[in-house]
Amino acid sequence: MKKPLLVGAAGCGSIIVEFGLNLAGIAYDYEEVDYSDDSPTRARLLQVNPLGQVPALVLPDGKVMSESLAILHWIQDQKPAVALIPPPGDAARADFYRWAVFLIAAVYPTWTYGDDGKKWVGGDAAAGKALRDSTDEHRKKLLKQMEGACGAPHFLGKRFSAIDLYLAAMSHWRPGKDWWSSHVPKLLAAARAAIDRPEVSRIIARDFKQQA
Numbered sequence: 284m285k286k287p288l289l290v291g292a293a294g295c296g297s298i299i300v301e302f303g304l305n306l307a308g309i310a311y312d313y314e315e316v317d318y319s320d321d322s323p324t325r326a327r328l329l330q331v332n333p334l335g336q337v338p339a340l341v342l343p344d345g346k347v348m349s350e351s352l353a354i355l356h357w358i359q360d361q362k363p364a365v366a367l368i369p370p371p372g373d374a375a376r377a378d379f380y381r382w383a384v385f386l387i388a389a390v391y392p393t394w395t396y397g398d399d400g401k402k403w404v405g406g407d408a409a410a411g412k413a414l415r416d417s418t419d420e421h422r423k424k425l426l427k428q429m430e431g432a433c434g435a436p437h438f439l440g441k442r443f444s445a446i447d448l449y450l451a452a453m454s455h456w457r458p459g460k461d462w463w464s465s466h467v468p469k470l471l472a473a474a475r476a477a478i479d480r481p482e483v484s485r486i487i488a489r490d491f492k493q494q495a
């Protein structure tokens with residue numbers, strides 16, 4: 284069978300999808316792109332995802348999926364045993380939906396818009412830096428809110444889920460491990476429990492110098 288093709292960028296949100304694919308045992312091809320406006324691979328990325336974002340997954344039938352959480356649902360559907368998402372009837376399902384969507388709708392955009400702030404404010408470097416600084420601060424509040432809802436050893440308590448995969452990736456992004464360790468230690472512990480899985484740790488080791 285034809286393999287899905289993951290269009291991604293090292294260390295970016297595409298690694299969350301790679302964690303899921305690896306845990307599910309789904310073989311995939313990988314194409315590295317640079318999503319910067321002036322990159323030589325930008326045109327190719329836009330061809331796959333007109334929003335110019337990674338991850339994007341080209342399914343075996345040619346259909347394209349973007350949005351990491353949607354892709355994780357697709358993975359769950361292919362291989363239900365992967366248990367990324369609590370099934371209907373599971374007591375953890377409501378919490379899963381609440382916090383997975385919180386991650387995607389509230390937390391993730393603080394990087395999306397802050398990473399290259401000037402891109403969103405008309406090229407003004409000072410305004411771009413202000414956007415980055417304010418989204419960096421906002422993210423800290425959001426993560427602290429999640430800390431209050433975090434169980435152990437996984438975010439949902441006894442049950443591992445895709446939320447832990449987001450935490451595993453995001454704990455490597457701004458503001459970094461030292462801040463997570465002092466301000467959101469429960470989230471960091473849940474991230475580390477996910478990183479303990481070899482299917483996750485090998486991607487982390489590939490893309491980040493500081494592993495856990």
Ligand SMILES: N[C@@H](CCC(=O)N[C@@H](CS)C(=O)NCC(=O)O)C(=O)O
Pocket residue numbers: 295296297318334335336337338349350351352387391394395
């Ligand atoms: N909601 C998207 C967010 C994806 C996202 O923001 N990706 C970043 C890289 S980690 C990106 O492509 N940024 C470039 C841009 O938004 O122009 C998802 O969950 O997949």
